[in-house]
Amino acid sequence: MAKKNRKIVKYRRPLRINIGMIIFTLIFVYMTFYVYKYMTREKVQPYEVTEGAIVNDRSYTGLILRQETTEYAVKSGYINYYIREGRRAAAGTAVYSMDETGEYSRILEESEQAQSLLTEEDLINVKKALSAFAASYSDVDFGQVYDLKYSLDSMVMEYANFNSMSNQEMLAEQMQGNLTQAFTPVSGIISYSVDGFEDFDVTQISEAAFDRSQYSRAITRAGNLVEEGSPVYKIITEDNWSVIFPLSEEDVSDFADKTSLTVRFSNQDMNTDGDFSIITGTDGQSYGRLDFDKYMIQFIADRYVDFRVIMQVAEGLKIPVSSVTQKDFYLIPVDYLTTGGDSDQEGFNKEVYSEAGTSVMFVPTTIYYQTDEYYYIDTDPDEEIHAGDYLVKPASSDRYQVGPTDSLQGVYNINRGYSVFKQIEILAQNDEFYTVQKGTSYGLNVYDHIVLDASVVDGEGVLIYQ
Numbered sequence: 001m002a003k004k005n006r007k008i009v010k011y012r013r014p015l016r017i018n019i020g021m022i023i024f025t026l027i028f029v030y031m032t033f034y035v036y037k038y039m040t041r042e043k044v045q046p047y048e049v050t051e052g053a054i055v056n057d058r059s060y061t062g063l064i065l066r067q068e069t070t071e072y073a074v075k076s077g078y079i080n081y082y083i084r085e086g087r088r089a090a091a092g093t094a095v096y097s098m099d100e101t102g103e104y105s106r107i108l109e110e111s112e113q114a115q116s117l118l119t120e121e122d123l124i125n126v127k128k129a130l131s132a133f134a135a136s137y138s139d140v141d142f143g144q145v146y147d148l149k150y151s152l153d154s155m156v157m158e159y160a161n162f163n164s165m166s167n168q169e170m171l172a173e174q175m176q177g178n179l180t181q182a183f184t185p186v187s188g189i190i191s192y193s194v195d196g197f198e199d200f201d202v203t204q205i206s207e208a209a210f211d212r213s214q215y216s217r218a219i220t221r222a223g224n225l226v227e228e229g230s231p232v233y234k235i236i237t238e239d240n241w242s243v244i245f246p247l248s249e250e251d252v253s254d255f256a257d258k259t260s261l262t263v264r265f266s267n268q269d270m271n272t273d274g275d276f277s278i279i280t281g282t283d284g285q286s287y288g289r290l291d292f293d294k295y296m297i298q299f300i301a302d303r304y305v306d307f308r309v310i311m312q313v314a315e316g317l318k319i320p321v322s323s324v325t326q327k328d329f330y331l332i333p334v335d336y337l338t339t340g341g342d343s344d345q346e347g348f349n350k351e352v353y354s355e356a357g358t359s360v361m362f363v364p365t366t367i368y369y370q371t372d373e374y375y376y377i378d379t380d381p382d383e384e385i386h387a388g389d390y391l392v393k394p395a396s397s398d399r400y401q402v403g404p405t406d407s408l409q410g411v412y413n414i415n416r417g418y419s420v421f422k423q424i425e426i427l428a429q430n431d432e433f434y435t436v437q438k439g440t441s442y443g444l445n446v447y448d449h450i451v452l453d454a455s456v457v458d459g460e461g462v463l464i465y466q
Contacts, residue, residue, distance in 0.1 A: 047452040048447060051315070051318065052435065054318070056311040057308040061304055062305050062306075064242070064304070066236050066242075071182070071232060074180060077098035079096050092184060096232060099179055185235075197303055205244050220233070245290075246285065247286045266307070268295075317437075320432065320452060322452060329376035329377060338362070347363045347364040348365055350390070351389070363385055370441065411450040
């Protein structure tokens with residue numbers, strides 16, 4: 001049987017397009033791209049506007065100067081005081097006595113009253129001093145500890161000494177002339193803390209006066225042996241006192257027009273106003289001078305004082321510094337504003353040109369800000385008013401060519417899901433926040449939502465994805 005030739009031809013199946021797979025693939029690619037863009041896009045963080053206040057103040061350490069005179073021991077001996085620290089004494093009042101033999105001190109120690117403890121009132125005053133120190137203490141200024149030590153030494157000395165002095169006249173008679181008393185030369189307030197600044201004058205001020213590493217003061221205790229001519233107390237003759245403090249260049253600029261400042265003494269929990277002036281020290285540096293006519297007695301044992309100058313207290317809407325940006329606007333004279341013929345929309349009459357000639361067209365316009373002279377309108381190219389256009393004044397033939405611009409500070413409001421510029425008027429600021437005026441015509445309201453970081457938004461009309 002003859003062998004047959006068989007030619008096998010491969011069958012090609014017709015191309016079948018699966019429309020469902022194509023659509024699924026396109027959707028998958030789209031979703032992948034969208035997710036990638038979403039994941040890599042910088043998120044816009046919102047911030048809710050709240051009411052608040054910013055208190056701007058600056059901290060200083062000042063040198064206290066008073067009208068004070070140092071008095072010296074009239075002779076050598078053991079000293080005993082008659083007047084408490086911080087008490088006022090008339091001229092000719094016995095302040096202390098000098099006991100050459102020490103007998104007077106021995107009699108006091110043996111007396112029953114000399115063994116008395118501090119009274120309850122004395123202990124309360126000591127506790128108040130410790131509480132005030134604890135409230136204002138800072139590790140940055142450890143020198144405050146020494147100030148406290150001096151103050152407590154002075155307080156305990158006067159309490160312990162004068163609680164045992166009710167029979168001082170009787171004891172003095174027993175001394176039979178071995179006791180020498182000293183009297184105040186003038187009337188004034190007595191202090192037993194002597195530090196060498198008693199004769200210091202404001203004209204001598206320099207940076208060296210604030211070097212507290214070299215500062216020391218002495219408090220002579222009752223019963224101590226004192227050499228003739230040694231400083232034993234000082235008398236302050238006026239209630240007026242001054243605080244001198246160093247100024248930076250920024251301080252000089254900010255305080256240049258000030259004649260008074262409000263200060264807070266934190267260790268006394270007290271605010272007060274002082275007359276202010278700027279003086280020049282012997283080193284050519286600028287120093288502030290605050291003059292007071294009250295509260296001197298509260299600082300009688302102090303030479304240096306920490307305080308804060310309260311610069312500004314501003315209440316309004318509180319917004320982050322990062323939310324603030326700037327935007328340019330066209331300036332349009334206020335008397336060019338008009339309303340549409342059959343509506344209450346505000347806008348301007350724009351001069352337009354065609355083959356038929358020149359005509360005027362009303363253009364509704366968003367106003368962003370207003371001064372006594374100008375309205376601020378958007379410079380966006382998509383708007384209908386551009387630089388070079390002519391606007392026609394209502395009921396007049398006067399024309400104004402659009403061109404001059406000015407910038408405003410503001411934030412992006414996102415209440416509607418897209419960015420809208422809102423102008424702000426800054427009242428005060430610190431490193432993190434501004435306080436801005438509330439209730440303005442074109443500004444913000446409390447509880448508005450704004451962009452936390454304005455740098456991530458590229459202008460107005462941007463859809464916000466949070």
